[in-house]
Amino acid sequence: MKGTPADQQHLAWLARSFGRPDYLPLSPADLEVLSRAGEIVKKYPGTHLFKEGAAATSAFLVREGEVDLYRGPSDRREVVGRVGPGAVIGDIAMFSGQPYISSARAVGHVTAFLFDRDRLLPELARSPAITLRWLVASLTQLERTQRRVLNLMHKTVLAQVAGLLVNEADDRNEVALSQATIATLLGASRQSVNEALNQLKRRGHVETGYRLVRVLDRSELSRVAAED
Amino acid sequence: MKGTPADQQHLAWLARSFGRPDYLPLSPADLEVLSRAGEIVKKYPGTHLFKEGAAATSAFLVREGEVDLYRGPSDRREVVGRVGPGAVIGDIAMFSGQPYISSARAVGHVTAFLFDRDRLLPELARSPAITLRWLVASLTQLERTQRRVLNLMHKTVLAQVAGLLVNEADDRNEVALSQATIATLLGASRQSVNEALNQLKRRGHVETGYRLVRVLDRSELSRVAAED
DNA sequence: GTTACAATGTCAGCGATCCGACATTCCGAA
DNA sequence: TTCGGAATGTCGGATCGCTGACATTGTAAC
Structure with missing residues (x-):
């Protein structure tokens, strides 16, 4: 990238x-x-x-x-x-x-x-x-x-991020992408993605690491993705 | 609609x-x-x-x-x-x-x-x-x-409207759509479309009527559509 | 281990657009 | 001709996401 x-x-x-x-x-x-x-x-x-x-x-x-x-x-x-x-x-x-x-x-x-x-x-x-x-x-x-x-038209960045995580999570429930890459994929800014991930983290739906997001609650994420 | x-x-x-x-x-x-x-x-x-x-x-x-x-x-x-x-x-x-x-x-x-x-x-x-x-x-x-x-990702509503008018104008240079319909087609709000049309009107690129937009300067509109 | 670079976290300011509300204008049917 | 619904014009407040800036943290290469 x-x-x-x-x-x-x-x-x-x-x-x-x-x-x-x-x-x-x-x-x-x-x-x-x-x-x-x-x-x-x-x-x-x-x-x-x-x-x-x-x-x-x-x-x-x-x-x-x-x-x-x-x-x-x-x-x-x-x-x-x-x-x-x-x-x-x-x-x-x-x-x-x-x-x-x-x-x-x-x-x-x-x-x-x-x-x-x-x-x-x-x-x-x-x-x-x-x-x-x-x-x-x-x-x-x-x-x-x-x-x-x-998705892109009227969903908030939060919902888009949630959706991407659901789609992209591998069999270990991990997504090995940097936040900048996620932002690029969604057409959003890195900061917005960061903010969205923080929110998901606070709610306990995901954990974040270096170049990594771990999905903790897939069904809950799907719900968030469907909002808006 | x-x-x-x-x-x-x-x-x-x-x-x-x-x-x-x-x-x-x-x-x-x-x-x-x-x-x-x-x-x-x-x-x-x-x-x-x-x-x-x-x-x-x-x-x-x-x-x-x-x-x-x-x-x-x-x-x-x-x-x-x-x-x-x-x-x-x-x-x-x-x-x-x-x-x-x-x-x-x-x-x-x-x-x-x-x-x-x-x-x-x-x-x-x-x-x-x-x-x-x-x-x-x-x-x-x-x-x-x-x-x-x-177009939809990073173009302003103004540019989108201009683009739509260029594409949709018939042989009489008219677009017979209500502003609400245009808004729907673009995924924007009626108000934003109205604002954009006003701006184009002020610049002399279009005239507006009831359920009608007349294109006056097609090339200029194309220029606007390409901006952003 | 040190160091350089990449990635993450956070903040303030700003612009575009959406929303609700309302007045005004236009058109077509009774 | 009159009247009602549709379409247009216009406001102000609120929101979302972007930009730019910066500090912090992780990683890998030397």
Whole structure:
């Protein structure tokens, strides 16, 4: 998350819609079938997979490494999200025939499968099952984004934080994120998140540590998340 | 929009993502091909096409009339959108195998084509071109929703209003919406919208009338919409 | 262990927006 | 033409979250 201009953190909540790792339309088996629709590419750290505004002729399936998604000119970058293996990026622009809406840059060494539009479409026409799976994935994503908006529109930061903790807690009931990161994900300020966590702590619903929040009372948190 | 609890207006901006009439994945020709996947149904005013929380076994293509989309229990309805002919509803839930996220109720007399999940999937498997078109439509919708979020997150009401006017102005440069409706669409309060319109009026970018806003300087409005 | 950096905790001030309340204006139906 | 509901214009108070500033605490690298 470094380098994110503080005054534009908000954009990054989109990490959760653009870049959620569970946006996984394609299985390895699918990729096998589609192998003729593109090829493996390797990217060095800092290089671009695609740039905002360019004609979208390709989409990428990230296989190794992480990719940052940006918007805006390089001197005024707005980090939109970071995605890892399994994520498909650039497909929206490629399919709808519009320019890329964001830039994608390799964070470390990245291996990705590049889909070439002109080769992909015929292959998809031959594999309706895969197309259907892709459709389902995109609709799921759409639903998630819509739902997210409902939260962001009229929920207080407290409710948003509670909701995020419920969703993000692992099997040990822990969320290993810094408060600054949580703030970025929600599009709120670090201070507001801190204040919200304090409140939850005071009520005994969570404990906080360094880069860590432990969920003590999940059901109570859900209740808080539903308020407002 | 009547009956919308004032304190939940915000939900309704989703009219623009849930319900935009340009979410039209299927052409009449497509429907012809898919005719075996379901059948025509007619609904009387006030009856439901589907209800929130029910198992989603069908999606609907509206052919005549208008349909309201709700969320929440009937005593505390939150109008989410209203769609007309051409719109497809319920497809997200149907494809992802989850319960409907909202209820759909006929406003007037409605004719719709009901897709039965179990009959639709095989037909789609046989018509990859249609599946692909559906995919593209859903991705376009996803992009629109994401873009919308960017606007809503950190733009002032003034900028949002300006943006809406630019998008919504017809060929006579008029927007025939009440200020309350505009507020609902943007998830803002009527008062804030009024204030914003006054400001635009003072600057000479628009004129206002009864249930009407006339755009005088489109380019200037676009500039305002881009601010913040 | 020291040190540098990252993360957390806390405060005051400020701006945008929401809310409730009210007066005014417009439109359409009786 | 009159009348009632809908839409618009305008206030002041209250709230939420942001910004900027700073002290404190934790972590990891040397």
